[in-house]
Amino acid sequence: MRRxxxxxxxxxxxxxPARAEIPAREAFQLHCxxxxxxxxxxxxxxxxxxxxxxxxxxxxxxxxxxxRVPGVAQAPVESEALARLLNFVLTEMSGVDxxxxxxxxxxxxxxxxxxxxxxxxxxxxx
Numbered sequence: 453m454r455r456x457x458x459x460x461x462x463x464x465x466x467x468x469p470a471r472a473e474i475p476a477r478e479a480f481q482l483h484c485x486x487x488x489x490x491x492x493x494x495x496x497x498x499x500x501x502x503x504x505x506x507x508x509x510x511x512x513x514x515x516x517x518x519x520r521v522p523g524v525a526q527a528p529v530e531s532e533a534l535a536r537l538l539n540f541v542l543t544e545m546s547g548v549d550x551x552x553x554x555x556x557x558x559x560x561x562x563x564x565x566x567x568x569x570x571x572x573x574x575x576x577x578x
Contacts, residue, residue: 474533476540483527483537492545505546507577514575515552517567518542519559525566532556534563 474482481490484502488494492502508514518538519525527534535554542548567573 476536477544479529479533479537480540483529484541487523492541502541502545503547505542506548508575509542509546509548509551511575511577514577515554516562517570517573517575519554519562520565520567520573521570522566525563530556531560531563535559 480492484492487499488502489499494501505518509518519534524534524538527537529537532555535556535558538554538559539551542551
């Protein structure tokens with residue numbers, strides 16, 4: 453009996469705590485607004501306006517680019533949460549109506565290779 457109780461306690465202590473899912477709007481405020489501002493409009497030359505991403509995401513390579521930008525790729529959130537956050541920004545801020553939604557698997561694969569030169573890698577919108 454003691455061994456069983458000990459094994460259960462050890463398993464509970466070894467398990468990571470359950471994480472509550474943070475709504476995308478709140479995740480944006482926590483992880484993006486420091487640079488992009490609380491409204492997502494960025495800062496002139498230095499930080500892109502997230503309301504203007506529709507042409508970029510429509511450009512060849514634009515979808516992948518959004519995930520591989522270092523600030524996105526290295527964001528301290530799990531890939532599922534990052535996919536929800538990207539979908540929120542594109543639909544709610546940029547007005548992308550026909551978004552093929554990001555999912556955790558796609559984000560996980562792309563974020564493994566962040567760009568070293570995001571400015572040079574930026575696709576040219578059509």
